[in-house]
Amino acid sequence: MLELIRHNIQLNSLKSRALSLELNWGDPLPQVVLDQKPNVIIAAECVYFEPAFPLLLQTLKDLLELNSEAVVYFCFKKRRRADMQFVKVAKKAFAVDELFDEDRPVFSRQSLFLFSFRNKTHRKLDESHVNMVVKRYHYVGWHMPISRG
DSSP states (O other): OHHHHHHHHHHTTOTTTOEEOOOOTTSOOOHHHHHHOOSEEEEESOOSOGGGHHHHHHHHHHHHHHOTTOEEEEEEEOOSHHHHHHHHHHHHHSEEEEOOOTTHHHHHHTTEEEEEEEOTTSOOOOHHHHHHHHHHSOEEEESSOOOOO
16 A cells, blocks of 8 residues: 555655655654654544554544644545444544545445544634645655554
């Protein structure tokens, strides 16, 4: 997955503005993330192991604390009831919005969900602000933690 993300970054000439990383949930954030303070974080397919939910939640909190303007785009395929439980817990920690577009009916049939997570103190982002952030600032994306062995 990370190689595909890196390939897309290269194809879209975003190497100077985008970064693809694999993060260990619950561990301190790497220095490169601390230095860049990303505005946009993409997290895909992260709700697959319920015992790791607290670690994932802590990592998301750590990322959002770096930058008050940051937004996490969080997508996953619902496979178990616990997947939506993570969203319920996230709503206690973050301002959470489910995102919709013209393809939502197709995604719904496939049990695919897309949410945005922000610090609760931050106002809801409007579409123009999201587009500006996506075009201008750094990204961090990941899909699963590195095995702890």
